[in-house]
């Protein structure tokens with residue numbers, strides 16, 4: 334056998350991989366795309382340059398390549414939903430000197446007749462499954478993924494990157510942030526990106542369960558455990574989440590008695606249903622969330638320090654909306670679109686004055702408050718554009734107040750700051766364009782950006 338020359342090898346490579354019948358993708362150990370063949374790029378309608386170096390979850394819907402690259406466990410003939418079709422995906426870990434360094438994925442997509450009919454058969458079955466799943470939604474489902482978290486500010490991008498890295502492990506995560514910042518969305522996304530994503534995601538609102546019911550809600554009960562107990566008993570949230578993720582929302586509001594019990598489960602990995610004498614092994618990943626100052630609660634002996642250390646293995650701080658004004662415009666437009674699609678009301682845009690008001694408002698209720706404000710404005714407005722008069726009084730008062738206080742110099746600075754922020758928002762942060770729109774020099778704009786900390 335004579336050695337192959339490089340041209341010949343390249344041609345083989347081109348034929349086998351680039352324009353092959355299959356879609357090929359290769360990711361590195363952290364799930365970032367290092368190679369994608371032409372067929373796959375074409376199918377995803379993406380340019381090759383725009384996918385290389387991206388995290389695979391940002392490129393391919395419902396991808397599990399990053400999980401395979403992390404776990405080293407191959408997945409063969411897995412059904413994956415991409416661009417409206419059910420595809421058969423193979424995901425194989427790549428090893429170098431025995432260590433997993435990435436993964437190769439192939440997807441069979443060019444429909445043969447049999448595949449078409451199988452595909453429609455599967456679609457039919459999955460529709461039926463979806464119907465049953467929907468009946469259980471809220472109880473079992475993590476409905477949101479990272480794609481649903483709108484915002485491309487530096488702060489949010491950094492957070493999303495962190496989430497991608499942390500999701501595949503099994504560490505407990507504590508999500509902190511003010512009310513309405515999207516903690517629950519992040520909890521869903523972590524579950525989605527984790528190896529547990531085919532298992533349940535169960536949410537417990539620790540503040541909403543009465544203290545005397547907490548134990549049976551969390552750990553379940555046996556038949557006859559107390560008067561009124563259901564025949565056959567009832568599983569608790571821990572049992573329901575077995576193999577999956579348990580999201581302990583508002584953990585700072587959990588009564589001390591329940592904290593002791595949770596801590597025991599987390600330490601022992603075993604639970605005891607009310608009225609049972611048998612211990613059950615439970616495997617759950619804990620994601621907790623709170624907007625309470627847990628350290629202060631520990632000082633006041635309202636929160637157990639040992640539980641804090643258990644749940645606080647990794648902490649993610651979700652920034653308040655006022656601290657990432659760059660996200661307000663895109664979030665507002667996303668919310669407007671979501672609401673108009675749901676209500677069918679034709680409201681196409683948001684007036685510039687309204688946006689200025691949004692930028693200067695403090696948003697104590699964060700994204701949730703923004704949703705409420707836009708929802709009520711959509712209902713109130715009589716035009717196709719949300720105007721200042723469609724906003725709640727508290728916002729317009731806050732806006733006027735911020736214009737009226739202080740010296741003339743303060744007012745001028747505040748107005749200038751708002752105008753620059755708005756101009757930058759409009760052009761997606763492109764400083765040259767913003768300077769042109771504002772009719773000032775680029776260096777003057779840079780100075781002002783620095784001065785106002787924009």
Ligand SMILES: Nc1ncnc2c1ncn2[C@@H]1O[C@H](COP(=O)(O)OP(=O)(O)OP(=O)(O)O)[C@@H](O)[C@H]1O
Pocket residue numbers: 481482483484510511512513514515516517518519582622623624664700701704
């Ligand atoms: N970045 C975002 N992109 C899209 N929607 C968002 C975003 N952040 C929050 N939301 C929306 O705002 C609302 C509140 O979000 P979520 O319930 O996740 O907040 P939270 O921090 O868990 O609030 P709380 O502490 O009050 O429970 C939801 O309807 C959510 O869809």
